[in-house]
Amino acid sequence: MNTFPLRIGTPDGLLFEGNVVSVSCRTITGDLAILAGHINYCTALGMGRACVVLEDGTRREAACIGGMLTMVDGECRVLATTWEWKEDIDFERAQSAKKKAEEMISKGGLSDREFTLVEAKLHRALVRIGLSGK
């Protein structure tokens, strides 16, 4: 399989650097996968599961939230606001965050701004939980 260089960066550091076979993730308009030889491309990332297939065929899954994906001259860069490898996710914390967010929404009385914040929190928790596959 053809491979291409991929870099994954977040404000918490450069999380991945190396050659991969494919990378797929959720963008603002839907799921998308990038293979080697893609034309110059740029899109914004949404919230969802992301998957990277390494050179040796292993799949690594991650929760990917916000940011952008660019392919420039055969080099792919994923600059995400949050990118958490599946093995690093604290599922219990995500569960409790989900519960808390749901409680706040059902209680009501939030301002617009608070509501969007809580909603985003709930979204993030759901993405993380969804990744556990349970």
Added chain:
Amino acid sequence: MASNMKAVKLRIKSVQSTMQITKAMELVASSKLRKAKERADICRPYFRELHKTLQDIADKNTDFSSVYAGKPSSPRYCFVVIAGDRGLAGGYNSNMFKYVDRVSEGKDYCVLPIGKKAVEYYRRRNREILTDAFAEIAKVDVSDCFEISRLLCKAFRDGEVGHINLCYTGFISMLSQTPSDLAMLPLEDLSREVSEQEARRVRELMLFEPGEEEVFNAIVPEYIAGLVYGGVCESVASELAARRTAMEAATDNAEEMIEKLNLYYNRARQASITQEITEIVGGAEGL
């Protein structure tokens, strides 16, 4: 002589207590610096990649339909100036302000100061301030940066400002920090100077999905937040490093002064003893 000796003694004491303070500040700064440096090191690759990616996009962009990509709607500049909360950091704060004054010369501009010193400086000069909500740089975190970015994007979309630049102090090493500035918006400001030769080559195109406008509207706020956060991390590390160096120098100077004063004090003491002996001997001979 005796009164002079007392004055010297007092002076030694006061220098000693100053030294204690500078020494303590040096220790505090160096312990904080370790953490800040780690944070800056972690964030730096993201900061660089982000800036480089946007530069690539700016170079390849051909569609100017998005507000962020098109011609600036106003000639007004907005400088995001990152300085420290406290003084006693050598030339850290004043270098930053001097630098901003230099780059902003002849431009109509407003500022968004981050850090107490920056807020005070621009308030004193009656410069228009976008917001002074971020007066404490030590507390600025990622979510604050998103807030800053939201404000900046809104001002940009409304046409209040046409250019946004970030002024921060780059952490080069423990001993050297230099102020620098970075154009953030519009994307046109970002594109690198294209040489004649390259300009003649057909520009490579880039595919934006679903469309340039949607993509820019989604990524620009995040990109600004990322850059501001990177700038804050670098500046905090620079401030602490500058303070550490300044305090180290102050402690060394105090030590030197104490040594000199001690020498002087001992000489004076000896002189007074010698004088007393001569007086006694002189008196005994007179008998």
